[in-house]
Amino acid sequence: MNSEEANQILVNQLKLLLNDTSQNKGLLYYYLGSVSNDNSVAKDYLKKSIKADNKIADNKIQLANILRREKDFVNARENLNLVLNRENDNAGALRSLAIIEMLEGNNKQGVNLAQKAYISNPNEDYVLETLIIALTANGQSDEAEKYKKEYISNGQEFDEDMRNFLDGKITIDDYYLG
Known part of the structure; x- marks a missing residue:
């Protein structure tokens, strides 16, 4: 399996976890933004992360870097x-x-x-x-x-x-x- 395929499996698993109410959606969106190779997609996920959990500092830092x-x-x-x-x-x-x-x-x-x-x-x-x-x-x-x-x-x-x-x-x- 190449890294692109592995990354897609990770993204799919993270997206599945978004349906689990016991999970921190802010953290899941942060991870989705962090693994995205597309800046536009990453920004969208990071903005969702900030909206879902404003206490995570790194989502704002990663968004600022983009x-x-x-x-x-x-x-x-x-x-x-x-x-x-x-x-x-x-x-x-x-x-x-x-x-x-x-x-x-x-x-x-x-x-x-x-x-x-x-x-x-x-x-x-x-x-x-x-x-x-x-x-x-x-x-x-x-x-x-x-x-x-x-x-x-x-x-x-x-x-x-x-x-x-x-x-x-x-x-x-x-x-x-x-």
């Missing part, structure tokens, strides 16, 4: 602020907001938010990478170098896009929107 990739920074920021109004130290929301700030040319604010995300949870997905990118974009290469060493010492390797950004071959827009 909106950011679509360059809808206003609505992306709105979703992230909903999370941060409840959890001002949510590393995922801080990280995503840092990216928006950098895409809008506010590199210093991007660094501040990326640092807050790192302090809150350095192990959250992509937080360390975002901090390295923010520091690099803000011209703080010596500080970025410290975090690059930490990243590598964690047994991780930069992917091709990250290497291209760090080498100046692509822009921050290329990296996050391209």
Whole structure:
């Protein structure tokens, strides 16, 4: 079975669970949005997730990430602020907001938010990478170098896009929107 077939089986099972009243529909819609390869479908599921269970933070963060990739920074920021109004130290929301700030040319604010995300949870997905990118974009290469060493010492390797950004071959827009 290939990954597309496995994904379709997962989607079908999640959809079946939507009929079970004992299940958290907000969580099921979140999972459906998370596994969708179509941004439009993912957005619809994530919006349903938010409507069904407004207490889930990650549904708003994932929706904001899609909106950011679509360059809808206003609505992306709105979703992230909903999370941060409840959890001002949510590393995922801080990280995503840092990216928006950098895409809008506010590199210093991007660094501040990326640092807050790192302090809150350095192990959250992509937080360390975002901090390295923010520091690099803000011209703080010596500080970025410290975090690059930490990243590598964690047994991780930069992917091709990250290497291209760090080498100046692509822009921050290329990296996050391209």
